[in-house]
Amino acid sequence: MIHLPASVRVYLCLTACDMRKSFDGLHALVREHLELDAFAGHLFVFASRRRDRIKILYWDRDGFAMWSKRLEEGTYAVPLAGSPEERRREITAQELGALLSGIDLEKAKRSKRYQRSA
Numbered sequence: 153m154i155h156l157p158a159s160v161r162v163y164l165c166l167t168a169c170d171m172r173k174s175f176d177g178l179h180a181l182v183r184e185h186l187e188l189d190a191f192a193g194h195l196f197v198f199a200s201r202r203r204d205r206i207k208i209l210y211w212d213r214d215g216f217a218m219w220s221k222r223l224e225e226g227t228y229a230v231p232l233a234g235s236p237e238e239r240r241r242e243i244t245a246q247e248l249g250a251l252l253s254g255i256d257l258e259k260a261k262r263s264k265r266y267q268r269s270a
Contacts, residue, residue, distance in 0.1 A: 154252075156245045161194040164241045164251075166233035169198035171205045175216045178209040186240045190216070197248065203227040206252070221252070229256035 156162075165186060173181070178198060182190040190196065196209045204227050208219040228251060231241065247257055 154245045154249045156195075159193070160245070162197060162243050162245060162248045163188060163194060164197045164230065164243050164248075165199070166231065166238055166241055168201035168203075169207070171198075171200045171207065171220075173198075173207075175209070175218060178207065178218070179216060182209065188240070195248070197230075197243075197251075199228055199230040203230055206230075226254065228252070229254070229258070231258055 163186060165181065167185070169181065170177070178196070179190050181198070182188050182196050186196065188194070188196070190209065191211045193211050193213075198207045198209070199205065204223045206221050206228055210217055230251065233239065243251070243257070250260065251257060
């Protein structure tokens with residue numbers, strides 16, 4: 153289980169990313185491709201084309217931090233973009249934990265919960 157403050161959002165990039173990119177390359181993707189502010193303290197999740205590698209970039213008050221993982225077997229069930237305009241999807245911390253555990257978010261059934269209207 154991943155515990156994050158309620159103010160932290162998780163953004164999933166829906167296009168494959170070159171896993172050779174490091175801090176500056178991923179920061180440029182957040183800024184230019186996802187069109188978001190990388191300094192806001194949110195998590196930005198990127199997957200490789202083969203979906204066997206994940207990198208998470210986040211701003212840690214005084215610099216960028218990155219978490220990465222390579223699967224020895226299998227793939228992550230990262231959803232693909234539904235349309236060419238869709239570049240990112242916001243997911244919850246629980247969904248990120250499920251994704252990292254190997255659960256396909258598209259097939260998972262969510263029980264009804266109260267959600268405050270915007």
